[in-house]
Amino acid sequence: MSVETVSTPRRFSFGRVAAMCLRHFYVLKGSWPRLVEMAYWPTMQMIIWGFFSTFLYQNSSWLAGAFGVLLSAVMLWDVLFRGQLGFSLSFLEELWARNLANLYCSPLTPSEHVVSLFIMALIRALIGVLPAMVLAIPFYHYSIFSLGLPLAGFFFCLLLMGCSMGMIVTAMILRFGLAAENLAWFIVFLLAPVSAVYYPVSILPGWLQVVAHILPSSYVFEGMRAEMFDHVFRWDLLLASLGLNLVYLLIGLGVYLWSFSRARELGLLLQVGE
Amino acid sequence: MTEIVVVEDLAKQFRDVKAVDGIGFAVQRGETVALLGGNGAGKTTTISMLLGLLKPTRGTIRLFGVDIAKHRHRVLGRMNFSSPYVDLPHRLTLRQNLMVFAKLYGLADARARIATLAKALELDTLIDRKFGSLSAGQKTRGALAKALINRPDLLLLDEPTASLDPDTADWVRHYLERYQQETGAAILLASHNMGEVERLADRVLMLRQGRIVDSGSPDDLLFRYSRQNLEEVFLDIARDRRTAAPRNTETAEHER
Numbered sequence: 001m002s003v004e005t006v007s008t009p010r011r012f013s014f015g016r017v018a019a020m021c022l023r024h025f026y027v028l029k030g031s032w033p034r035l036v037e038m039a040y041w042p043t044m045q046m047i048i049w050g051f052f053s054t055f056l057y058q059n060s061s062w063l064a065g066a067f068g069v070l071l072s073a074v075m076l077w078d079v080l081f082r083g084q085l086g087f088s089l090s091f092l093e094e095l096w097a098r099n100l101a102n103l104y105c106s107p108l109t110p111s112e113h114v115v116s117l118f119i120m121a122l123i124r125a126l127i128g129v130l131p132a133m134v135l136a137i138p139f140y141h142y143s144i145f146s147l148g149l150p151l152a153g154f155f156f157c158l159l160l161m162g163c164s165m166g167m168i169v170t171a172m173i174l175r176f177g178l179a180a181e182n183l184a185w186f187i188v189f190l191l192a193p194v195s196a197v198y199y200p201v202s203i204l205p206g207w208l209q210v211v212a213h214i215l216p217s218s219y220v221f222e223g224m225r226a227e228m229f230d231h232v233f234r235w236d237l238l239l240a241s242l243g244l245n246l247v248y249l250l251i252g253l254g255v256y257l258w259s260f261s262r263a264r265e266l267g268l269l270l271q272v273g274e
Numbered sequence: 275m276t277e278i279v280v281v282e283d284l285a286k287q288f289r290d291v292k293a294v295d296g297i298g299f300a301v302q303r304g305e306t307v308a309l310l311g312g313n314g315a316g317k318t319t320t321i322s323m324l325l326g327l328l329k330p331t332r333g334t335i336r337l338f339g340v341d342i343a344k345h346r347h348r349v350l351g352r353m354n355f356s357s358p359y360v361d362l363p364h365r366l367t368l369r370q371n372l373m374v375f376a377k378l379y380g381l382a383d384a385r386a387r388i389a390t391l392a393k394a395l396e397l398d399t400l401i402d403r404k405f406g407s408l409s410a411g412q413k414t415r416g417a418l419a420k421a422l423i424n425r426p427d428l429l430l431l432d433e434p435t436a437s438l439d440p441d442t443a444d445w446v447r448h449y450l451e452r453y454q455q456e457t458g459a460a461i462l463l464a465s466h467n468m469g470e471v472e473r474l475a476d477r478v479l480m481l482r483q484g485r486i487v488d489s490g491s492p493d494d495l496l497f498r499y500s501r502q503n504l505e506e507v508f509l510d511i512a513r514d515r516r517t518a519a520p521r522n523t524e525t526a527e528h529e530r
Binding site for chain 1: 288318319322325326327328329347350351353354355357359360361362363364365366367370373374375377378379380404420
């Protein structure tokens with residue numbers, strides 16, 4: 001009696017990552033209300049905060065120093081929120097469709113799946129915030145693109161943090177099922193007060209400043225204010241944010257892989273979504 | 275004979291419940307083996323462990339000679355499955371769903387393969403419809419198309435004709451027989467449908483409370499239990515009301 005043998009496939013395949021992105025493109029392409037919804041909230045936020053900024057600009061010497069600081073903060077905050085949400089929702093789509101077992105019985109590896117979720121988070125964040133960023137120009141004669149290259153750094157850092165949060169959220173959903181779904185919607189707001197989005201870290205009480213200093217997002221918003229008020233690009237803040245993001249990414253990936261392993265022990269991959 | 279599946283002392287325990295309790299069996303190329311048992315007998319748990327979706331508490335599974343505890347990803351491209359416990363994204367058309375899986379399995383001829391399957395499974399007119407808009411029977415055929423997209427050498431089917439009307443169920447069985455004849459694939463089947471098992475299976479593993487309590491070809495089981503059909507054999511075993519006559523046929527050495 002003989003035994004069949006197999007050749008070793010590639011451990012990481014960009015083709016499989018592309019297949020997962022294709023799956024989400026099909027969803028987005030076939031549903032224009034989803035596209036509108038993605039851009040709707042960031043645009044509404046931009047409009048409300050834009051008018052508020054205009055009012056403060058005319059009545060506040062602080063804001064007169066840099067019109068658009070609140071608008072920029074709002075739009076960059078949405079990068080973090082949309083990044084996290086884009087990552088988590090792309091994963092949730094598989095649970096809602098009861099498709100996770102199909103995917104993980106195919107040659108798709110967890111790391112390929114995570115990379116495809118990163119790409120979808122980037123695309124969803126761009127779909128969400130780009131219209132708001134562009135519309136701010138005719139509405140308020142303010143262009144966030146005037147920040148120049150630092151904007152790309154801020155965007156990248158916030159997206160990375162959003163994806164790290166997304167990995168932790170999806171790990172929780174994988175472990176505890178759809179009961180943990182609401183985490184995707186509110187967990188990032190827990191970090192808003194200590195991310196120093198609209199005010200400097202120095203405003204926070206001492207013990208909260210410690211918390212703020214271990215968040216990559218607080219360095220981004222401090223860096224944004226330094227750029228807008230002082231016209232100084234603070235490399236140190238960007239590097240601190242990138243360094244912390246690296247730690248967060250490793251933690252997020254570790255938690256996701258641990259959760260995946262636990263799901264295989266408990267038989268959750270077949271049950272989750274029901 | 276070529277062994278596609280070799281399972282030894284496989285067990286899975288969830289807290290105090292022994293879902294699968296030390297089973298062993300083998301499946302050869304071109305063979306159809308059915309797991310038959312009542313609810314909670316361990317059929318789906320066994321298939322989940324073979325797919326690598328569930329980690330065994332103990333025991334080994336070798337697929338194509340590869341220990342899947344160590345090298346699961348080496349064999350996933352050569353197998354596929356279908357189960358009523360999973361679904362495909364409803365917002366995608368059947369073609370889009372099949373295209374995604376064709377790419378996940380790395381098919382170079384994805385379009386041609388989808389066209390072939392659509393024709394063979396009589397899905398031509400449904401291929402561009404949203405998966406969610408299909409009837410239960412159409413979805414089952416669509417799921418079967420997904421299970422066959424990579425021309426698997428090992429097909430794991432959990433209740434493949436559940437929710438199908440008798441005509442469609444018969445059609446699916448006929449198709450599976452043809453696929454196996456053409457490709458020599460091994461099929462492991464879990465089913466409650468005794469007629470289906472009698473028709474498709476070369477060998478039946480009778481499961482009860484996570485253990486293989488008997489096995490043999492459908493004819494062998496009918497002979498030894500002196501019954502007319504597998505349903506009666508199933509009830510004898512499930513209710514522990516009759517003992518089989520000693521085997522007079524050769525039995526597989528792996529089965530315990």
